[in-house]
Amino acid sequence: MKKTIFAILVSLALLAAAAFSQSQSDIVIKLTGGTKKVIALPDFRGAGATAQFADTFNRTVFDDVQRSGMLNMAAKSFFPLNPPQQEGDLRGAPATACGGRCLADWAGAPVNANYIGFGYLAEQGGQFVAFGHLYNTAVPDVAGAKIFRKLYNAPLTEDGARQAAHQYAADILQQFGVPSLAGTKIYYVSNRSGSKEIWVMDFDGSNQKQLTRFGSITTMPAISSDGRRLAFTTYAKGQPQIMMYSTETGRFIPFRNSQASMNATPSFTPDGQQVLYSSTVSGFAQIYIAGLDGGNPRRLSNSRAIEVEPKVNPKTGTDMVFVSGRGGLQQIYRMNMDGADVERLTTGEGEASNPAWHPEGQHIAFAWTRGFAPGNWNVFIMDAASRETVQLTHGQGRNENPTWAPDGRHLVFSSNRAGGSQIFTMLADGTEVKQLTTQGNNSMPVWAK
Amino acid sequence: MRNRHIATSLLAASLLIFAAGCKKKPPAPPPPPTPQPTQTTTQKGPAAVIQSFTAEPSTIVRGESSTLRWEVANATEVTIDNGIGAVPARGSRQVSPSSNTTYRMTAKGAGGDAISAVSVAVTTPPPPPPPPPAAKASLSERMAKDVQDVFFDYDKSEVREDARATLQRNADAIKAILNDFPSAVLSIEGHCDERGSAEYNLGLGDRRSTSVKEFLTQIGIPAERVKTISYGKEKPFCTDSNEECWGKNRRAHFVGVQ
The missing domain is CATH 3.30.1330.60 (OmpA-like domain)
Incomplete structure (x- = not known):
């Protein structure tokens, strides 16, 4: 079952790759072989002022490529001592090993790499410049082995080095049909300032910045599909209410809350023109929809139960999943936008919450306590049509609030497995788990374009 | 010689009488002789004399104390009542009576006794101020x-x-x-x-x-x-x-x- 779903995810990547294959057919065909190819990424060395940022650059490239899950990483300890830095360093296939300057040095044992990414860093006109290459080690002819050579310009800072590295890694991954996550952001909740506030960071955990400063409880962020609007729930004015924020201008946008003891768990429709949320305006917390400014609110669900976390299918825009206690303990349900055709998606075992749609609208990721004591959440993926599920985390603490990366291959979630609540990313098969936060308690991540 | 003395004395006496008569008022009688220790010493020894017996302060608030001080001469035995009993001829004692009390001192001497008394007035302490109006709980x-x-x-x-x-x-x-x-x-x-x-x-x-x-x-x-x-x-x-x-x-x- 797990294989089935992951195969679907891989096939999604392959579809994307197929679209790209018109120009890069050789790479895509190799990928369809099923086994992961191996890439060698010898460290770039930096000339002049760029030397101090070489570690950051190399680590970032390595992490991005590794996290993609699309390639296996050749062990650095096996690398020849003299890797190429520029095209001219490479010699044609020799009779014997040439210390790293021949592609055969990388193709053969003990490295056994199918690809090599190499280059160097230099300062040019006060800028940070990375000269990045990707070669196919299996092609005997040096000129034919070249996949690309590119220059990456960035500010001469550590952050600049990271930007250039993300771009270089994105170009490598693109050859394998993997969409880049470079430039994507993760919004989340952190209490490290002393109260729960909304923070934002790059997808790899760098550049962590505080967005709100209410000194209250501010939580449950949601991002519009274009990444331009952020909605969240805050106690800044007493009772929990929804607020709206423009990620472009850095300003709050007026949102009129209904007169209720609670308006919370907002999310956007796929077109970004409406907001769904849970409100107690009629008593029990129920699902509502309103305009972007909170105007014209309408009730969508109708039960005497607690219902929260409405999430509209990003592909169809015509149905939604949500969490309800209408059948007992909280479970995940689906219904049409008009509230009709309600069906329970989870089995009724344990408690289920935090549904998040895959960008393609076929699968949801969610948190479930099935098989564990109440409160011990694990991340699952469900095929919303067949209701087949795959469990991605296995009892390492509480694992909650999974949301998808724009690439549809990664998930971000919170877990207390390492003490305190922290934010992690992983591939949709549960591998390549990486911790992004360490300061304070961090939770409720959402991944934005 | 003796006759001349008598004559002189008579003369002096008559002059005195005359002089007194001239003032028209009888002369103030001499103060009665104080019982001089010497008066009886010849037979019995001196009488006891209480030279001082005080209570300081003489008014106390109940619970406080007052100091009795005394000095007695020629006494063979000095006692103070109210449970104090025999005391030395000179001394002090703190007392804390709970109500008005008169302390009597008796000093016995070979030639006579002396008695003295001091009173200590005891006042009731004023009541404390009424409890502050119960500070209104927030x-x-x-x-x-x-x-x-x-x-x-x-x-x-x-x-x-x-x-x-x-x-x-x-x-x-x-x-x-x-x-x-x-x-x-x-x-x-x-x-x-x-x-x-x-x-x-x-x-x-x-x-x-x-x-x-x-x-x-x-x-x-x-x-x-x-x-x-x-x-x-x-x-x-x-x-x-x-x-x-x-x-x-x-x-x-x-x-x-x-």
């Missing part, structure tokens, strides 16, 4: 002291049987408090334990606070002076991961808001 103090939390079962918002009794008691206190603080509003906070999702628990905390509000308004708390707020699991009272702690966190908590 709204939050009254709420914390008089209004008890009520607790819920897991994933439930129904008011439990034990909570009903607590709410009945709370209602009286709340009425009194709202009466004493006419501008105050009762805020009922709904809280949950850490196990449910944060999102669902916002809705659950809201149900808990609403159930309690409904119960209280049915027994006479004016609805317009009650508001509810759900904290879900955002403000736990207890952070351990066990049932004891979870049970404490599944509560409705009461706060006064001015």
